[in-house]
Amino acid sequence: MAKISSLEELRKIRNDAKESMKTRSGNAKVRVFASMGTVGIAGGAREALKAMIDELEKRNFHDVEIVEGGSMGLDNEEPIIRIERDGFETTYGKVTPDMARQIVAQHIINGQMISEWVIARNEK
Amino acid sequence: MKELSLNILDILENSIHAGASDITLSIEEDTSEKDRLFFSIQDNGKGMDPAFLKTVFDPFTTTSTTKKVGLGLPLLKAEAEMAGGGAKITSEKGEGTIVSFWFQYSHWDRPPIGDIAGTVLIMFMVHSAVEFSYFHRVNEYSFSVSTKQLKEVFDDVPLNHPTAVKGIQEYLTTSIQNLHGGKNGQD
Ligand SMILES: Nc1ncnc2c1ncn2[C@@H]1O[C@H](COP(=O)(O)OP(=O)(O)O)[C@@H](O)[C@H]1O
Numbered sequence A: 001m002a003k004i005s006s007l008e009e010l011r012k013i014r015n016d017a018k019e020s021m022k023t024r025s026g027n028a029k030v031r032v033f034a035s036m037g038t039v040g041i042a043g044g045a046r047e048a049l050k051a052m053i054d055e056l057e058k059r060n061f062h063d064v065e066i067v068e069g070g071s072m073g074l075d076n077e078e079p080i081i082r083i084e085r086d087g088f089e090t091t092y093g094k095v096t097p098d099m100a101r102q103i104v105a106q107h108i109i110n111g112q113m114i115s116e117w118v119i120a121r122n123e124k
Numbered sequence B: 001m002k003e004l005s006l007n008i009l010d011i012l013e014n015s016i017h018a019g020a021s022d023i024t025l026s027i028e029e030d031t032s033e034k035d036r037l038f039f040s041i042q043d044n045g046k047g048m049d050p051a052f053l054k055t056v057f058d059p060f061t062t063t064s065t066t067k068k069v070g071l072g073l074p075l076l077k078a079e080a081e082m083a084g085g086g087a088k089i090t091s092e093k094g095e096g097t098i099v100s101f102w103f104q105y106s107h108w109d110r111p112p113i114g115d116i117a118g119t120v121l122i123m124f125m126v127h128s129a130v131e132f133s134y135f136h137r138v139n140e141y142s143f144s145v146s147t148k149q150l151k152e153v154f155d156d157v158p159l160n161h162p163t164a165v166k167g168i169q170e171y172l173t174t175s176i177q178n179l180h181g182g183k184n185g186q187d
């Protein structure tokens, strides 16, 4: 991405984003729930989320919405990322930036969960 | 926390949990004679009553139900005091809270500021329903941006769209670099 140093330049990015939304029908296909509690922040939640965004953008996948997840009450498993896709809610624990990138490639984009990292899963 | 930007994220999240709809983060870096690094986070959340406020720098204070010990604020205060600075909280029940902390800029024990763009980005991306303003000054140069401004730019594109997030990240990173290179931020 080119250097952006003004809101004017950011406006161009908006137009790109708008373009990519045209192919989206209604609600986003995938929802990602993020939670930034003290334990998660100290454990790298911010870095995991940044890696996720970076990977989504690299792979040009935009049919996703990142939303506030509330406290998940699983401090020992932080950082946690929860994915809602195909009627299932899948929770990943101790997510590193590398794991976050793989979750994007396999689960978010292709719908294949990575079982060994899943700490909870239930039907929505 | 390894870097101050993570402490700031933690304090911002406290504001969110206190129900704030308006949050302002200010960072002031004075590298010359004043030799001071100053942070403040102001919110219009539920605030704290005077009795609770007195205990908030006590390491065993937390109203969190999932955690036994709240370490965020007491630890930060201790770190600031070890680096020629301090911390202060003013709060009024029902009105809001201001958390500020500062350091001697050149002090050996001062933790690095770290990835402040990353922290600010989380606010815009995950908490776009909150009106968030970020102000950053380095000596005589300054930069500011708010949720309101970004929403005007992005119009019907949500701020959490991956392309929007990447754009905002790039904008923040460049603007903060410019500040340290002796340039004002542009809006
Ligand atoms: N901005 C705020 N508004 C209202 N209450 C707050 C705010 N910041 C902190 N508090 C209160 O102070 C307590 C201690 O905060 P902190 O030391 O960060 O620990 P923790 O967030 O881990 O509980 C919180 O549990 C909360 O009740």
Ligand code: FES
Residues within 6 Å of the ligand: A034, A035, A036, A037, A068, A069, A070, A071, B013, B016, B017, B126, B127
């Ligand atoms: S991610 Fe900020 S309150 Fe949950």
